[in-house]
Amino acid sequence: MGNTIKFVQGNEACVEAALYAGLDFFAGYPITPSTEIAELLAYRLPQIGGKFIQMEDEIASLCAIIGASLTGRKVMTATSGPGFSLMQEALGYAVMTEIPCVIANVQRGGPSTGIPTHVSQGDINQARWGTHGDHAIIALTASNHQDVFAMTVEAFNLAETYRTPVILLFDEVVGHMREKLVLPAAGEIPLVDRLRTSVKEGVDYHPYLPREDGRLPMSDFGGVHRYNVTGLVHDMWGFPSTDPQTVHGLLRHLVDKLENRANEIARYREYHLEDAEIVMISYGSSARSALHVVENRRQRGERMGLLELQTLWPFPSEMVRQKCAHAKSVVVVEMNMGQIMQSVKLAVAHPERVFLANRIDSNFITPSDIMNILRIIQGKGV
Amino acid sequence: MERCRLVFSGSGGQGVITAAILLAEAAVLCEGLNAVQSQSYGAEARGGATRSDVIIADGRIHYPKVLQPNVLVCLTQEAYNRFASIVRPGGLLITDTRYVKVQRKVDAQQRELPMYRTVVEQVGKPIVFNICMLGVVITLADLVRPESIMKVLEGRVPKDFLEMNQRALQLGVEMGNAAKA
Numbered sequence: 023m024g025n026t027i028k029f030v031q032g033n034e035a036c037v038e039a040a041l042y043a044g045l046d047f048f049a050g051y052p053i054t055p056s057t058e059i060a061e062l063l064a065y066r067l068p069q070i071g072g073k074f075i076q077m078e079d080e081i082a083s084l085c086a087i088i089g090a091s092l093t094g095r096k097v098m099t100a101t102s103g104p105g106f107s108l109m110q111e112a113l114g115y116a117v118m119t120e121i122p123c124v125i126a127n128v129q130r131g132g133p134s135t136g137i138p139t140h141v142s143q144g145d146i147n148q149a150r151w152g153t154h155g156d157h158a159i160i161a162l163t164a165s166n167h168q169d170v171f172a173m174t175v176e177a178f179n180l181a182e183t184y185r186t187p188v189i190l191l192f193d194e195v196v197g198h199m200r201e202k203l204v205l206p207a208a209g210e211i212p213l214v215d216r217l218r219t220s221v222k223e224g225v226d227y228h229p230y231l232p233r234e235d236g237r238l239p240m241s242d243f244g245g246v247h248r249y250n251v252t253g254l255v256h257d258m259w260g261f262p263s264t265d266p267q268t269v270h271g272l273l274r275h276l277v278d279k280l281e282n283r284a285n286e287i288a289r290y291r292e293y294h295l296e297d298a299e300i301v302m303i304s305y306g307s308s309a310r311s312a313l314h315v316v317e318n319r320r321q322r323g324e325r326m327g328l329l330e331l332q333t334l335w336p337f338p339s340e341m342v343r344q345k346c347a348h349a350k351s352v353v354v355v356e357m358n359m360g361q362i363m364q365s366v367k368l369a370v371a372h373p374e375r376v377f378l379a380n381r382i383d384s385n386f387i388t389p390s391d392i393m394n395i396l397r398i399i400q401g402k403g404v
Numbered sequence: 405m406e407r408c409r410l411v412f413s414g415s416g417g418q419g420v421i422t423a424a425i426l427l428a429e430a431a432v433l434c435e436g437l438n439a440v441q442s443q444s445y446g447a448e449a450r451g452g453a454t455r456s457d458v459i460i461a462d463g464r465i466h467y468p469k470v471l472q473p474n475v476l477v478c479l480t481q482e483a484y485n486r487f488a489s490i491v492r493p494g495g496l497l498i499t500d501t502r503y504v505k506v507q508r509k510v511d512a513q514q515r516e517l518p519m520y521r522t523v524v525e526q527v528g529k530p531i532v533f534n535i536c537m538l539g540v541v542i543t544l545a546d547l548v549r550p551e552s553i554m555k556v557l558e559g560r561v562p563k564d565f566l567e568m569n570q571r572a573l574q575l576g577v578e579m580g581n582a583a584k585a
Contacts, residue, residue, distance in 0.1 A: 027432065027433060029425075029428065029429040029432045029433055029439070195442070195468065198442065198443070199440055199442040199468050200425065200428060200429075200440065200441040200442070201432075201438075201439065201440045201441075201465070202432045202438060202439070307468075310466045310467055311466070311467050314466040314467040388467065388469070388471065
């Protein structure tokens with residue numbers, strides 16, 4: 023028996039993947055262009071004994087899934103820019119308390135309520151720095167439905183592995199378009215289960231005392247151990263602390279557990295990079311237009327390649343530097359004013375060779391938009 | 405097969421988006437092809453000129469939208485006025501005689517067909533107008549088999565309505581064959 027093939031929207035691919043990964047609790051507030059995720063889960067989760075709650079707003083949505091995760095559930099919420107803004111406070115809380123959760127942000131035009139029905143990739147830096155204080159975060163994205171599936175499963179796995187919120191930064195084009203999805207069979211993609219403490223009932227459990235490998239085994243809240251969880255800087259017991267050594271240790275731990283593993287967390291695809299003089303870097307739906315250009319120009323013998331980023335945060339600087347080492351120019355294709363271009367410039371040896379090919383008028387960037395900008399970069403004019 | 409890019413246009417409620425989804429789904433699930441379908445959202449998709457894009461190909465499809473369709477279907481005058489000029493030279497422009505008065509010549513085969521009238525006269529229900537149109541499109545452009553469309557419809561349409569859809573599809577196929585000659 024072969025795998026099941028479906029013809030679905032990207033949002034639907036995300037739902038299939040979340041269920042595959044073991045999602046059993048979703049709380050959310052529907053918003054275009056992410057609504058189909060909530061709509062489908064409202065239908066599917068009760069069928070498998072899971073819980074779906076439509077909350078009063080996005081603040082409550084993220085708080086609800088954080089609480090549910092702490093009790094041992096695999097959790098997710100879905101939103102778009104305006105809702106993601108409301109979630110920033112609770113996002114910081116999940117970072118600080120190290121509670122695994124997945125947040126899908128299907129990006130639309132911003133700022134504020136912006137353009138609900140049109141595409142944008144304007145929330146990239148918000149995902150990185152939207153919540154206050156020094157911290158690290160994981161954000162993943164995808165350009166096609168098979169990768170939407172893979173990255174969604176990956177998001178749940180990374181959330182459990184590193185005890186962190188993981189953000190899925192999809193966009194309107196990928197969320198709404200329909201294409202083929204081959205559903206992996208059970209067991210085909212490995213799943214990471216929660217690391218639970220082996221400390222028995224009645225024995226002291228330190229919720230924030232990392233093991234030697236840096237991981238923190240969890241105990242289902244409301245179960246056999248009583249412990250404290252707070253957004254304040256805390257000690258190994260989970261109680262507030264202002265001890266400088268504790269403060270320093272916690273902040274270093276929160277940042278290092280992800281930034282020091284940026285290479286391990288880096289997911290990407292590469293096309294024709296081996297001899298590329300022009301390296302395009304793109305992600306999400308705009309990578310489809312970039313790849314269209316690359317495949318076209320390759321047929322004409324032009325040395326052009328594409329590096330498609332799937333992990334946006336922590337930014338895979340080392341990998342990007344290596345892939346761009348021999349490029350005469352690096353062209354970042356995105357639908358914002360250069361949010362990932364900034365990180366690329368910091369990563370490469372020759373930032374003066376980095377250019378931006380973008381579109382910010384709420385229309386999906388076309389291959390000819392990219393070609394026009396490439397010609398200007400090459401000094402050929404439009 | 406050669407890559408085929410289609411644009412279905414009309415007004416909200418005519419079922420152009422449904423027709424586009426059915427075609428793309430049939431290509432993927434029943435014919436082993438690749439297909440991508442997208443549509444315009446928001447205020448412009450309610451009433452006014454609704455549009456849905458489909459690309460069908462053997463190989464991978466990267467850029468998912470259609471700029472110059474090989475096949476353009478216009479089911480309202482407004483859709484025709486807005487989109488007629490984007491049809492690919494040598495392509496195919498299909499309009500419905502009841503809704504569209506063709507006003508200019510484009511560099512494409514033009515087929516003005518009485519799809520709406522035929523469906524109302526012979527099936528009695530305008531709701532399957534879009535399925536008749538789909539029958540015309542798959543026949544004239546030689547895209548997928550009618551059985552593939554029916555198979556996809558079986559998964560989406562209540563049993564009691566299948567026969568009505570079957571008849572509309574058949575009418576479209578016949579109309580398409582007649583228009584081929």
